[in-house]
Amino acid sequence: MKLITAIIKPHKLDDVKDALKVAGVQGMTVTEVKGFGQQRGHTEIYRGAEYQVDLLPKTRLDMVVRPEDVGQVTGVLVEAARTGKIGDGKIWVTEVDQLIRIRTGELDADAT
Amino acid sequence: MKLITAIIKPHKLDDVKDALKVAGVQGMTVTEVKGFGQQRGHTEIYRGAEYQVDLLPKTRLDMVVRPEDVGQVTGVLVEAARTGKIGDGKIWVTEVDQLIRIRTGELDADAT
Amino acid sequence: MKLITAIIKPHKLDDVKDALKVAGVQGMTVTEVKGFGQQRGHTEIYRGAEYQVDLLPKTRLDMVVRPEDVGQVTGVLVEAARTGKIGDGKIWVTEVDQLIRIRTGELDADAT
Amino acid sequence: MIDRGDTAWLLIATALVLFMTPGLAFFYAGMVRSKNVLGMLMQNFFAMGLLAVLWVVIGFSLAFGNFGDGGWIGNLDYFGMANVGQTATTLGAGGWMADGKGMTLTIPFLLFAAFQMTFAIITPALITGATADRFKFKAYVVFIGAWLILVYAPVAHWVFGGGWLAKLGALDFAGGAVVHINAGAASLAIVLVLGKRLGWPKEQMHPHSLPWTLIGAGILWFGWAGFNAGSALAADGIAVQALYNTFVAASAGMLGWLLVERMKDGKPTTLGAASGAVAGLVAITPNAGYVGGMAPVFIGLAAGIVCFLAIQLKFRFGYDDSLDVVGVHLVGGLLGSLLLGVFASKVYNPAGADGLIEGDLTLLKNQAIASISVLVFSFVVSLIIAKVIDLLMHARVDETDEEIGLDLSQHAEAAYSD
Amino acid sequence: MIDRGDTAWLLIATALVLFMTPGLAFFYAGMVRSKNVLGMLMQNFFAMGLLAVLWVVIGFSLAFGNFGDGGWIGNLDYFGMANVGQTATTLGAGGWMADGKGMTLTIPFLLFAAFQMTFAIITPALITGATADRFKFKAYVVFIGAWLILVYAPVAHWVFGGGWLAKLGALDFAGGAVVHINAGAASLAIVLVLGKRLGWPKEQMHPHSLPWTLIGAGILWFGWAGFNAGSALAADGIAVQALYNTFVAASAGMLGWLLVERMKDGKPTTLGAASGAVAGLVAITPNAGYVGGMAPVFIGLAAGIVCFLAIQLKFRFGYDDSLDVVGVHLVGGLLGSLLLGVFASKVYNPAGADGLIEGDLTLLKNQAIASISVLVFSFVVSLIIAKVIDLLMHARVDETDEEIGLDLSQHAEAAYSD
Amino acid sequence: MIDRGDTAWLLIATALVLFMTPGLAFFYAGMVRSKNVLGMLMQNFFAMGLLAVLWVVIGFSLAFGNFGDGGWIGNLDYFGMANVGQTATTLGAGGWMADGKGMTLTIPFLLFAAFQMTFAIITPALITGATADRFKFKAYVVFIGAWLILVYAPVAHWVFGGGWLAKLGALDFAGGAVVHINAGAASLAIVLVLGKRLGWPKEQMHPHSLPWTLIGAGILWFGWAGFNAGSALAADGIAVQALYNTFVAASAGMLGWLLVERMKDGKPTTLGAASGAVAGLVAITPNAGYVGGMAPVFIGLAAGIVCFLAIQLKFRFGYDDSLDVVGVHLVGGLLGSLLLGVFASKVYNPAGADGLIEGDLTLLKNQAIASISVLVFSFVVSLIIAKVIDLLMHARVDETDEEIGLDLSQHAEAAYSD
Numbered sequence A, B, C: 001m002k003l004i005t006a007i008i009k010p011h012k013l014d015d016v017k018d019a020l021k022v023a024g025v026q027g028m029t030v031t032e033v034k035g036f037g038q039q040r041g042h043t044e045i046y047r048g049a050e051y052q053v054d055l056l057p058k059t060r061l062d063m064v065v066r067p068e069d070v071g072q073v074t075g076v077l078v079e080a081a082r083t084g085k086i087g088d089g090k091i092w093v094t095e096v097d098q099l100i101r102i103r104t105g106e107l108d109a110d111a112t
Numbered sequence D, E, F: 001m002i003d004r005g006d007t008a009w010l011l012i013a014t015a016l017v018l019f020m021t022p023g024l025a026f027f028y029a030g031m032v033r034s035k036n037v038l039g040m041l042m043q044n045f046f047a048m049g050l051l052a053v054l055w056v057v058i059g060f061s062l063a064f065g066n067f068g069d070g071g072w073i074g075n076l077d078y079f080g081m082a083n084v085g086q087t088a089t090t091l092g093a094g095g096w097m098a099d100g101k102g103m104t105l106t107i108p109f110l111l112f113a114a115f116q117m118t119f120a121i122i123t124p125a126l127i128t129g130a131t132a133d134r135f136k137f138k139a140y141v142v143f144i145g146a147w148l149i150l151v152y153a154p155v156a157h158w159v160f161g162g163g164w165l166a167k168l169g170a171l172d173f174a175g176g177a178v179v180h181i182n183a184g185a186a187s188l189a190i191v192l193v194l195g196k197r198l199g200w201p202k203e204q205m206h207p208h209s210l211p212w213t214l215i216g217a218g219i220l221w222f223g224w225a226g227f228n229a230g231s232a233l234a235a236d237g238i239a240v241q242a243l244y245n246t247f248v249a250a251s252a253g254m255l256g257w258l259l260v261e262r263m264k265d266g267k268p269t270t271l272g273a274a275s276g277a278v279a280g281l282v283a284i285t286p287n288a289g290y291v292g293g294m295a296p297v298f299i300g301l302a303a304g305i306v307c308f309l310a311i312q313l314k315f316r317f318g319y320d321d322s323l324d325v326v327g328v329h330l331v332g333g334l335l336g337s338l339l340l341g342v343f344a345s346k347v348y349n350p351a352g353a354d355g356l357i358e359g360d361l362t363l364l365k366n367q368a369i370a371s372i373s374v375l376v377f378s379f380v381v382s383l384i385i386a387k388v389i390d391l392l393m394h395a396r397v398d399e400t401d402e403e404i405g406l407d408l409s410q411h412a413e414a415a416y417s418d
Ligand SMILES: Nc1ncnc2c1ncn2[C@@H]1O[C@H](COP(=O)(O)OP(=O)(O)O)[C@@H](O)[C@H]1O
Pocket: A007, A034, A035, A036, A037, A038, A039, A056, A058, A085, A086, A087, A088, A089, A090, C026, C027, C028, C029, C030, C062, C063, C064, C065, C101, C102, C103, C112
């Protein structure tokens, strides 16, 4: 199995989720994260002191998929998450030794 | 080393933590996440507008363990986290090249 | 590509971020997590009832880097995050099959 | 002659009404997304800053100068608080007013001006609920300033200042028309100019913190005692009647709203409870000192039910009244003003009038005239002001700023941090 | 004769007591887990909706009809606010009352009814702290409605309405028995019927937001000025005495609680500070207009210490009084009512009585009788009501709903979002 | 003779000022990091506990005993509230006081003591903003206890108690010197002893929740009506003047602050709006009952502008006044006290004095003497108290505790949880 991790813009979550559902992704796990990269942060002001904030809100998706689906899923992800502006995020894929469904003990492809 | 990632129901965290301690797991990292899967979400109502919420609160555990412990740890995890109802979650295992303890610089098995 | 995951003390984030920038890390993703390990927790008291809290606030960093940079980056990380006290955290490295920049579709080293 | 009991009551009533604007700020701020919290709070708090100063400089004079002239707008007699002192006074003695004696205050005239100031703050602030999440701060500032002078001051004069609607015989105890219809109609006008929030109505925009909304509702409820019972301008039986009516109508409003909500959506919600109470409070406002007995129960129930139904209109007609100022304040204000024509009775207030229930249709007719007049005037002038501002400086934030949220884009602040 | 100073004070006192229920809502809501926040807020706000309407329709009449009859329950003279008008009035003139002259109001009778209404709202609302996290909303609604009529109204009649306990000579300035013992005993009864929260006492159930609890405590403290000093029904020396006693006892209650907490647990906590202040406020309530000098310091300190110890009882006896209504209100109310038998002195209130400290044991005996009577009556009737409701509709949410939390399961809402 | 209208107003004014301390707690707590929220709330709430008790035992006597002696400190005539009863009284009749008749109260003397008690609570509490995030709780407790007796009581005597500054002819309507300069100077002293927060000024320390700050500001604004208008000790024209001045100055303070903030930083912030309003309120405090017309607009504007500039001083001089108590209260208090020497006019208060604007320089001189005297006395004595405490028990938490935060380290609690 493969684990696909994607860092996307938070307001793209709904679109991405819908697109992935259509592409047959059965489940995923979503985490609120902050990202640092090329995208410029913003300035905050508190009583005359200016603070440069360079961590920006992002959303992280983790989904374990069958190896043969990786190409399609990343394709769908890229398409749905892209706005074309800096800060759209990254996707990375790692190898999973084993996937288990806790409820049933099913393994790998059966467990997605 | 191996990284075991588990997505479980939040109210199972205490049980799982206790069981893992007993099983000799020395450390782990816990993240609040939201999950999407077969488990049905719920409806929220705000001034007459109904919203279908399909992301449910879940808890993510990450723990790096020695390869030989993977079987036992996942077994304990499954047992402690299972309620038998849909939404119990997943466990996946990935290969870790290297584990470092920041404080001492110890590596791999010594670093857990 | 390699994924470096580090669990550090939250108040070290700024130092670590600065050190990594200097070391040429272009981007990373930051998650608020809770950690459980050898570090002792604390006691909370609510109306005479004492609660032992053993999950402590930690910060998780994920960054995908070129394989050849792993040694340098983990070195910088260890140095910047270390306080020498229990609870400094861990770093682990995993293999990444593929990295994609959503905005451009660039791959691997081009995508960092 | 100054009565110290009356003065004590109006002192605290003034403070209570002032406290309503922070209450309103939180009532609204709980309902917006977390990126727009400070934008909402700021607009309300800023109203407390700007409008108080405008009021003492010129607003009060335009609203209450030439008291009892039966006309359209005041004069500059009280410009910069000139002639507004610590002594009690009689207003409009020589005018059309029934007994030829005008309104004789038993409190310092300055206290009357301060009490009215708090109304002049919260009325424009009500509009912020309609325009949530997209009004450019600079444009907002210009808008409420202009609105105070061009809309609020004249309408207050018509009704509270002894102007033409008062002369006509329309009643408005504490501002069903002056406050709620007025702000509600303006809200409709300005959301038409601003347009819909990005993503509305498809995207889910949950309230980010209902506890804020609830504490805001609690403060509003508390402060409304000063708003309505303070409008008696004395600590007398009428004030007591107003207090009783106010609290009972708020309760009944909650019950009415929850009842239909339960029937339609299957669950009674906390937001519904708060909204229903506010609806009841809005509708009782014009009635507060003129009705009694079980009337506040009926008025409150009606308001809860009708306003619940009214907030669905925006989906039907496609205007984005973000937090339902039209549905609650315009509709609730209209309902209350008309029901006053039904339930008013001189039994509870000899200086009032008899409504339909006492067999007289005149009041209902006058209430209708007053309501429509205020609605149309406010809608039209507000639309013009908004259009002009939009032309001059774009009333709405640009798309990126809206996405980032008002907190960062307008005020360079984040509401929450570690 | 209406006194406008008295009326001014009672107008604001009524608003203050009304404001206490939102305060209570937040005091409690901060202590529950984040999935039950709205459930808690809703129960309290809903009490403001339902109970006000029930009160003006029938509750007030049952509590204060037949005033001064020395009996058990009122009549229907004031049904639907009949005969409750804007004039002052004398109640119970012909009854057993000492001077044969009854209670002569200097405020509109309607204001008295409105003031009492706010007590009838907050007393049942106190119970929500005990039943937190598991009371089915529908069952809760039926419970507090029935409780108002079957428990609160009679007990209020016994004491405040010139009923048998008043005739006996028991004193209760602002509701030590009527409010706190009453609600506390009912809490004990209903938690026995509901059973323990899932996971209690093993699972950790931290307060989800202590700031809410603290702001709630602040509002309660503020509002309690109206509760206790308003119970003088006038802006006179007794009211002032009550205000002074109230504030000082709250402060001393905090010190007492923190002292023992510091000794037992090693740290003084914020929750302890708030809880101790409330304990002091509870205990001073029956005493407020009858004691003076340093008595409030002693009463407050005692309350802080005793209530801190009392909240441990639930672990000993195994009843799940979630937020310690029994420990704080029942025990604090009992303590205060008995200490009144000790500290009361006619020096501070000629219309009161002398307690042990002045060498008279009668009052203490009467206080004991009154306290026990209210405790037993409230416990038994509440138990019956709860049992009947449980049979008819299950008083408790089912297990899944409890796990999901009341917010989603009862109200289809989430307290916090983005 | 007791006037019930005056009594009604002072009853509620006392409650309002009491409510300000929770308001202050939240105003500050919103600005600290989330690990220090409860530490801040606790210090403020604890002030309500400890200082009230100290006040009724001895503080009131030291401040107001020997009223009108033109001296430095009171006596023990009122120890334990002895001789402080429910009747009105005349204070200082035989002293230096102008008309030889002293101050004749129209409210119960006990109410005067209770009203002043609320001032004695909030003044030391103001200091918590300066010492945020590092004051050891135990040391804090000792500090504010000692400070009340050694600094606040004498200074209150000098000014409010008919002491030497009052005799001199300095004016201070509601505490520009007694409250704000006093607390501000003490803040400066103690932060010099405590030292800077770890990481300051390099590390970013964002306000963790600006909504708390805003609701705190709303409560302060509301309560300030009681603070300033209550200081008239009557529901008369002066109280009304004070209320009007207070509200208008707060508004103008906000405008002034936002104006310069907009110019300097490019954006008007919510924190700026709240801070500016507080600055306006601080500066109007000594002026409240002595000025009128457009003066509150000018005073408020000046305060907003000057205090905005003043809070930058800490970066220049390197003292860590965490939440700007020096910048807002010391500077705002000084500014207000001096501007009183400019704007005071007997037109608005015959018992006051004429300032520069009326052509008289005496008052300005007296105001300068009074301001400097209070500043120096408070600074020196506070410094000594803080030093002694630091020697005895370390005033500051140790490094680990500071890193963990006050909530866990001092109170074993977490502000937020699930
Ligand atoms: N090397 C990396 N490893 C992990 N996450 C990264 C890395 N680089 C960027 N990210 C994540 O992706 C987000 C977007 O990256 P950024 O460089 O700002 O824009 P873009 O993806 O358009 O090049 C960052 O905010 C961060 O969360």
